Amino acid sequence: MLFKSQGVVIYGLKPELLFALGQVDAIFRFRFAHEAVLTNGVAPRAYASLHGAGMAVDVRTREHFEWIQWRHLPEMHDAARQVQAWLDTRGFDVVLEPDWLTPSDLLRRFSAEKLERLLGKDYAPTLNEEQLDTLRRELTPHLHVEFDPKKGEEPWPYVD
Numbered sequence: 001m002l003f004k005s006q007g008v009v010i011y012g013l014k015p016e017l018l019f020a021l022g023q024v025d026a027i028f029r030f031r032f033a034h035e036a037v038l039t040n041g042v043a044p045r046a047y048a049s050l051h052g053a054g055m056a057v058d059v060r061t062r063e064h065f066e067w068i069q070w071r072h073l074p075e076m077h078d079a080a081r082q083v084q085a086w087l088d089t090r091g092f093d094v095v096l097e098p099d100w101l102t103p104s105d106l107l108r109r110f111s112a113e114k115l116e117r118l119l120g121k122d123y124a125p126t127l128n129e130e131q132l133d134t135l136r137r138e139l140t141p142h143l144h145v146e147f148d149p150k151k152g153e154e155p156w157p158y159v160d
């Protein structure tokens with residue numbers, strides 16, 4: 001696991017997230033022959049989100065790295081799906097952003113002013129694919145992993 005910068009802090013992350021990062025790193029090393037890059041650990045200022053509580057992490061996926069550019073998107077999607085398959089039943093939610101965001105998720109990421117600037121004054125509430133892509137390209141691509149166990153999900157199941 002590599003860190004984006006010294007500003008990325010893991011002290012204060014819940015142990016479940018450290019477990020998840022190990023899994024993500026293993027998948028990235030196997031699939032891309034490259035360590036995963038942590039871009040967001042504990043973020044005290046994001047107090048309202050799971051990031052503020054040390055219950056979520058972000059890992060860089062594409063761009064800023066020549067080895068995962070847009071042309072590698074199918075491989076990135078496969079890797080993200082594998083992370084999801086490994087972690088989903090363990091109580092984690094895994095989202096490849098912005099790719100897996102629904103249109104309404106996407107719209108919620110922007111202020112009304114920003115939407116107007118990006119899409120023009122009279123965009124219809126139902127966005128077409130081109131408009132959705134415009135919004136997606138405004139967001140930093142990353143894999144968001146949060147620990148939010150549902151009933152019956154256990155991060156480390158017992159074998160006995």
Ligand SMILES: [Zn+2]
Nearest residue numbers: 056057058144
């Ligand atoms: Zn996140």
